[in-house]
Structure formats: C-alpha cells, structure tokens
Amino acid sequence: MAATRWHVRDFFSSLILHRGKFDLLQIGIINRLLKHRAFQYAAMMVNLFVFWVIILSGFFGSPVGNRNISIVFVWILWWFALIVLMVPLLSRIWCTMCPLPAFGEWLERRALVKKRSAFKYLSLRKPWPSKLNNIWLQNLGFLAIATFSALLVTRPVVTAIVLLILFVVPVFLVLIYSRRVFCRFICPVGGFLGLFSMFSALELRPKDKTLCRNHMTKECVRGNDNGYGCPWIIYPGGLERNNYCGLCFECIKTCPYNNLALNLRSFGGDILAKTGRALDEAWKSFIMLTLAGLYILVMQGPWGVLKDWSNVFWAPPYGWALTGVGGFLPYVGIFWGLSLAVTPSVFFLFTGASKLASGVRSVPLKKLFIDFSYELIPLALMAWIAFSIPLLLVNWSYIVNALLDPVGLGWNVFSGLYVPWTPLIPAVIPYLQSIVLAVGLAYSIKYSYRLAKQNFPEGKAALKAFLPQVVFLTFVSMIFLWLFMG
Amino acid sequence: MNQTEWAALALLVAVLLVPSASIYGYDLWLDAQKLDEEVQVVWITGWAAENGGWSPSEITLRKGVPAKLIITSADVTHGFHVPDLGLDSGPIAPGHKAVIEFVPEETGTFTFRCSVFCSEGHQSMVGKITVVE
Numbered sequence: 001m002a003a004t005r006w007h008v009r010d011f012f013s014s015l016i017l018h019r020g021k022f023d024l025l026q027i028g029i030i031n032r033l034l035k036h037r038a039f040q041y042a043a044m045m046v047n048l049f050v051f052w053v054i055i056l057s058g059f060f061g062s063p064v065g066n067r068n069i070s071i072v073f074v075w076i077l078w079w080f081a082l083i084v085l086m087v088p089l090l091s092r093i094w095c096t097m098c099p100l101p102a103f104g105e106w107l108e109r110r111a112l113v114k115k116r117s118a119f120k121y122l123s124l125r126k127p128w129p130s131k132l133n134n135i136w137l138q139n140l141g142f143l144a145i146a147t148f149s150a151l152l153v154t155r156p157v158v159t160a161i162v163l164l165i166l167f168v169v170p171v172f173l174v175l176i177y178s179r180r181v182f183c184r185f186i187c188p189v190g191g192f193l194g195l196f197s198m199f200s201a202l203e204l205r206p207k208d209k210t211l212c213r214n215h216m217t218k219e220c221v222r223g224n225d226n227g228y229g230c231p232w233i234i235y236p237g238g239l240e241r242n243n244y245c246g247l248c249f250e251c252i253k254t255c256p257y258n259n260l261a262l263n264l265r266s267f268g269g270d271i272l273a274k275t276g277r278a279l280d281e282a283w284k285s286f287i288m289l290t291l292a293g294l295y296i297l298v299m300q301g302p303w304g305v306l307k308d309w310s311n312v313f314w315a316p317p318y319g320w321a322l323t324g325v326g327g328f329l330p331y332v333g334i335f336w337g338l339s340l341a342v343t344p345s346v347f348f349l350f351t352g353a354s355k356l357a358s359g360v361r362s363v364p365l366k367k368l369f370i371d372f373s374y375e376l377i378p379l380a381l382m383a384w385i386a387f388s389i390p391l392l393l394v395n396w397s398y399i400v401n402a403l404l405d406p407v408g409l410g411w412n413v414f415s416g417l418y419v420p421w422t423p424l425i426p427a428v429i430p431y432l433q434s435i436v437l438a439v440g441l442a443y444s445i446k447y448s449y450r451l452a453k454q455n456f457p458e459g460k461a462a463l464k465a466f467l468p469q470v471v472f473l474t475f476v477s478m479i480f481l482w483l484f485m486g
Numbered sequence: 487m488n489q490t491e492w493a494a495l496a497l498l499v500a501v502l503l504v505p506s507a508s509i510y511g512y513d514l515w516l517d518a519q520k521l522d523e524e525v526q527v528v529w530i531t532g533w534a535a536e537n538g539g540w541s542p543s544e545i546t547l548r549k550g551v552p553a554k555l556i557i558t559s560a561d562v563t564h565g566f567h568v569p570d571l572g573l574d575s576g577p578i579a580p581g582h583k584a585v586i587e588f589v590p591e592e593t594g595t596f597t598f599r600c601s602v603f604c605s606e607g608h609q610s611m612v613g614k615i616t617v618v619e
Contacts, residue, residue: 041494049501056509063531063560064580112494313537407509 021263023207025252034249034262037227041113043097051099051163053406058160062408066395068156072402074163075153080392082189083196083384088267091200092193095246100166101182104174105231117225123178128185128233134280138191139287145188146291147335150298150310180231183246195284196381197242198270198374199443203263204247205239211259212237220251220260227253236260241270243281271374271447272454282373283344289376289476290339292383296483300390306331347373350472354452358465363455371455372469375448379473382440383480386433394423433484441477445470525587526553532564532578532600535607540598543613547590555586565601568615577602590617 025031033039050073058070065071086094106112108123151158170182183190206212212220220236223229227250230236234244236251237259252260298306309327351369397419402408404418448469452462526548531541537560547553557566559578566575566584575584600611 038490038494045497045501048498049505052502053505056505060509060513062558063533064558066580111491112498113490114488407512 021203021261021265023261023263024202025258025260025262030262035226035253037115037253038113040096040248044099044102047097048099048102051167055160055163055167057407058156058158058163060407061156063156064408065154065156066398067401067405067408069402069406069408070156070159070163071153072395072398074159076391076395077399080388082193083381083388084392087193087196087200088381088385089201091197091202091204091242092245092247093202094193095183095190096248098183100163100187101170101174101180103167104170104172104182105180107171108174108178109228115223115225115227121178123174124176125178126176128177128181132185134278135185135191135194135284136280137185138188139280139284141186141188142191143287143291143336143339146295147332148312149295150307151313153299154311155313179233180246181233184232184244191284192288194243195281195288195377196384198273199268199377199381200242201264201267201269203239203242203265203269204236204245204249204251205261205263206237207259207261209237211257215257219254219256223250224254224256227251229254240275241273243270243276268378268443268447271377272450274454277370277374279370282370283340285373285376285380286343286347287339289380289383290343291335292380292387293479293483294335294338296383296387296480300387301483302486347376347472350468353468354465357468358452358456358461360456360461360465368455368465371451372448375444375451375469375473378443378447379437379440379476382436382443385440386436386480386484389432389436390426390429393425393429395421396424397421430484430486434481437477437480437484441473444473448473524551526551528553528555530555530557530566530613532557532559532561532566532604532611534561534564534605535609535611536605537561539607539611540600540613545613545615547615547617549590549593549617549619552587552589555588556583557586558583562604563602564604564611566598567601568596568598570596571615573598574601590615593617593619 025034054070054073057068061068061070082094108121110116110122145152145162148158152162153159166187169186173182173186212218215237218235218237219229221229230251231248232244232246236245236255239245252262297303298310305327309331312325312328312331348369351372352365354372355363355365355368398421400419449462449466452466452469456462456465528542528545528547530545533539533541545555555566555573557564557575557578559580559582561580563577563579565577566586567573571588571590573586573588575586578584594617596615596617598613598615600608604611
C-alpha cells in the first residue's frame with residue numbers, strides 16, 4: 001500500500017507540478033499489461049468492432065448525419081477524445097489501438113497475438129522510397145481530406161467510404177513495403193498526431209542510452225522470441241522525440257535489459273529536442289494552425305456562404321449541387337493557399353525580423369525558420385482543442401441517441417428514450433475556448449524564448465530575436481479570439 | 487496455430503460477423519413484418535432537389551393491399567404530398583420521420599411532391615406512385 005501511495009504522489013508530481021519524470025512501468029499492472037502479447041490485439045479488437053459498426057452504419061444506416069453513429073462517433077466523440085484527451089495526455093496512444101493497420105500487420109506476421117519464433121514475413125519488404133521518408137504525403141493527404149470535410153462530417157456514406165479505403169490501403173502497402181509504412185508516411189491522422197505528441201505529457205524513452213548503444217544485438221530493432229522488431233521503423237534505443245513512436249510497446253517486450261521507460265513528463269517536452277527538425281514538420285505546424293482557424297471560421301462561424309462553398313458534391317441530374325464549383329474552387333484556393341503559402345510566408349517575414357533584431361548573422365535563416373516553427377505546436381494544439389470543445393458540449397445528445405439507435409433506422413434499443421438536442425452551457429463556450437487558447441499562447445511564448453536561446457545562447461540576442469515571434473503569436477491568438485468571441 | 491491464435495481468430499470473425507448479421511437480420515425482420523402484416527412498407531427519404539430529390543422517386547404499390555409509407559428527411563424540412571390520393575405528411579424535419587398508412591383503391595399513376603419550400607429546386611422535387619393490380 002505504501003508503494004502505491006508513492007506511485008500516486010510521483011504520478012501527480014510529474015504530471016501537474018512538472019517535477020521530473022515518472023516511469024509508469026514501475027506500476028506492476030501497467031508493466032504486465034503492456035508486456036502481454038494480447039494487449040495490443042485486444043485494444044485493436046475493441047476499436048475494430050466500433051469501426052466496423054461505423055462503416056456498416058455509414059453504408060446501410062440513416063443518411064442523416066446526426067442520426068448515424070458513423071458521423072456522431074467519429075467526428076464528435078472520437079475526435080474530441082483524440083484531440084482533447086489522448087494527444088495531450090497520452091501521446092500517440094490512439095496508434096496503439098487504431099484498427100486501420102491491423103489486417104495488414106496480422107497478414108504480414110501471419111499471427112494475431114503470438115510472436116512466431118521462426119517465420120518469413122508475408123511481404124516483398126521493398127525499401128520505402130527515400131524521397132518520401134518524411135511527412136509531406138501526410139501533410140498533403142490531411143489537407144486533401146480536410147478540403148472535403150463538409151462532406152465527410154455530414155454524409156455517413158462518405159465517412160464509411162474513407163474509412164474503408166483507410167482499412168484497405170495499409171494491407172497493400174504492408175505486402176509491398178512491410179511494417180507500418182502506412183502509419184509512418186501516409187496516414188493523414190498520423191502526421192498531426194506525431195507533431196502534437198511532441199507536446200504530450202507521455203513519452204517512451206530508453207533509460208540508459210549508453211546501454212542501448214553498446215548492446216550489439218539490438219533486439220528492439222530485430223525482434224526476438226518476446227516480440228517483433230520496431231514496426232514503426234525507428235530505433236527505440238535512440239528515441240528523443242515522440243513523433244514517430246506509435247506506442248505499440250514491442251520494444252518493451254523485446255528489450256532484454258528492461259531499459260525502456262514510459263515516462264510522465266511536463267507538457268511540451270519534445271519541442272526543444274534538436275534532432276529531426278525539418279521543413280515537412282514545420283509545414284505541418286503551419287497547416288494545423290491555419291486549418292484550426294479555417295475550421296472554426298467555416299464550421300462554427302455565422303457565415304453560411306462559407307458552409308455552402310465547402311459543401312460541394314455531384315448530384316446528377318443537377319450537376320454540382322448547392323452552390324456548384326463556382327464557390328468551391330475559391331474555397332479550395334483559400335484553404336490550400338493559406339495553409340501552404342500565406343501562413344508560412346508571414347511566419348518567414350517574422351523570422352527574418354527575428355534574425356535582423358538579433359544582430360547575429362551566423363545563424364542561417366532557414367534553420368531559424370524551421371526551429372521557430374516548433375513554437376507553434378502548443379498554440380495550434382490548443383486552437384484545435386478550443387475548436388473541439390463546442391463539438392461535444394453542443395452535440396452531446398447526438399451521441400446518446402446514436403448509442404440508442406446506432407444506424408438511425410429506428411432500432412431504438414431502449415424503446416421511447418430520445419434525448420432532444422440540448423447544447424450545454426453555450427454562453428460559456430467562447431470563454432472556455434479563450435482560456436484554452438491563452439494556455440496555448442503562454443506555452444508557445446515560453447518555448448519561443450527557449451528556442452531563441454538555443455539559437456542565440458549569448459548576450460541579449462535571444463531576447464531581441466524572441467520579440468518578433470511574440471508579436472506573431474499574439475497576432476495569431478487575436479485572430480482566434482475574434483473567431484471565438486465574435 | 488496454437489489455442490491462443492485460434493481464440494483470437496474466432497474473436498476476430500465474431501467482431502466482423504455480429505454487427506453485419508445484426509443489420510442484415512434487422513432488414514430480414516422488417517421484410518418478415520411486411521409479409522406477416524401483409525402491408526407494403528416503403529421507406530422514402532427526402533433530399534433537396536439539388537441533392538437528388540426523393541429517394542426512391544418511383545414507387546409501385548399493389549391495389550387493395552395496405553401500404554405504409556415511412557418518410558424521412560435527409561437535409562432540410564420537407565413534406566410529402568400526393569394530392570390525387572389525399573395524402574399529406576405535413577412538415578418533416580431532418581432526422582424525423584412521418585408514417586402514412588392507406589389502402590390504394592384504384593390503379594393508376596399519382597404524382598407526389600414536396601409540400602414545404604425546401605430549396606431553389608423545390609418545384610422539381612417530384613416522384614410518382616404507380617398502383618397496379
């Protein structure tokens with residue numbers, strides 16, 4: 001009992017007071033659970049069941065979005081749980097239980113639970129093209145899906161088709177390239193999960209890197225009788241950031257020295273990590289920050305014309321329905337142009353101002369641009385959280401009704417029970433959103449200064465370089481504040 | 487394969503089959519109800535004309551057999567109106583449904599249309615009921 005109390009105290013001290021790190025694997029039940037071979041299978045099966053119901057419901061259920069579990073569960077409940085709870089608190093824990101790559105992985109391993117001791121992978125095991133060894137495909141894939149989000153979040157059949165595609169694609173990819181190339185390089189959700197998990201309060205790390213470096217057989221990469229080599233194609237012994245660790249916990253099973261820790265840590269722990277910084281991740285920040293604003297503007301703003309522009313679809317014999325492509329094409333232009341060009345350009349100008357203000361010429365502008373882009377992560381994440389708050393508070397009754405009648409065709413599991421649409425505290429929501437945004441701004445400013453210190457360690461140059469960044473962050477926050485408060 | 491793998495495989499099959507069978511079974515149950523009650527049940531979904539209009543837009547019923555039309559609206563408020571048969575659902579809000587029960591007593595083709603102004607294409611939101619012997 002005394003040991004348990006100690007764990008609880010350390011747990012809260014690490015998470016809330018930001019005092020050091022606490023290894024969750026010290027807790028016996030978590031250790032045993034994560035080392036059990038059936039753990040990931042069980043987690044995937046629960047979600048496979050839910051997603052399969054969602055797909056069936058999308059195809060065969062009510063075409064009315066708020067009556068169909070495929071819209072209500074995916075775009076209200078799952079999204080809220082993912083962005084508000086899982087990513088900030090538990091890093092990429094969704095990847096642990098995501099069922100999308102399950103069939104591919106099971107097929108390749110020719111096993112569901114057990115580690116086969118001697119076998120040949122069912123895959124051509126071609127090397128992933130080196131030019132695509134980044135998250136550009138994820139950036140573009142996410143933008144492409146987001147472009148059609150008005151359809152996705154209102155038409156159950158569209159959600160079902162997209163999910164079905166996301167189930168099929170990993171199977172083909174695994175047969176050609178092996179392992180989790182889909183999750184690493186393609187999955188449109190994986191890109192932003194990786195970026196935002198840098199802010200998360202959870203990390204998987206080696207306890208002693210020297211031990212890993214000197215360990216010749218590297219079971220975490222090669223696998224052994226206890227588990228597979230890292231399916232995410234990374235070297236767990238050298239982990240410094242959360243971005244590409246999908247928390248499958250195979251390395252915990254394979255490490256002969258129990259040299260891995262699942263740490264609770266302070267928020268934003270990876271933002272200062274110098275390894276792996278690159279333009280693809282910088283652009284991910286710009287995309288996520290811009291899309292948060294655009295989503296709030298289009299989906300939660302009072303401008304109906306924007307909703308009409310985004311809601312494009314082909315309906316014979318009427319052609320492009322509602323407003324036609326005449327409204328959609330400018331919408332796409334604004335969507336892609338702002339995300340890929342305008343926001344990065346404005347940020348580039350502010351970065352240039354930072355360099356000029358610092359008076360230091362030796363630091364390349366490109367490096368500054370990339371490094372400072374990581375300061376956007378807390379603000380972008382909090383903007384998405386702020387966007388997600390009304391999704392749940394306003395639409396919670398749809399979740400209850402979808403549970404009672406999952407396909408929306410009148411099953412009515414508990415006959416007669418129906419919860420009318422009752423938004424919760426709608427007048428308070430803008431204030432909640434503003435508070436969340438303020439937290440994001442505070443973290444972004446904190447990390448902006450520390451990133452400046454990394455680049456300009458001497459004298460007052462860091463402070464001078466930091467000021468234009470504060471102006472940029474405040475300017476962006478004011479735009480969000482205007483969107484929330486009107 | 488050892489026991490664990492067999493159990494895991496069985497669970498996987500169950501996870502995929504149970505929801506599929508439930509939805510298919512519900513459809514069968516609806517069909518069976520139709521036969522038991524000797525009622526012609528037709529589900530009709532209203533979409534604004536620009537979104538596709540009535541689905542289905544052509545319905546065939548048998549004369550003298552009781553009919554039950556279950557009408558839902560998928561996007562905006564619609565109304566189901568068959569002037570020549572004297573049928574009118576009144577406004578149907580999105581996600582809600584209206585049920586009209588009647589017995590077709592004469593053969594012929596009867597036009598149904600939306601009775602609530604729903605979009606610019608409202609006038610073209612029409613369909614037809616054909617009553618056959």
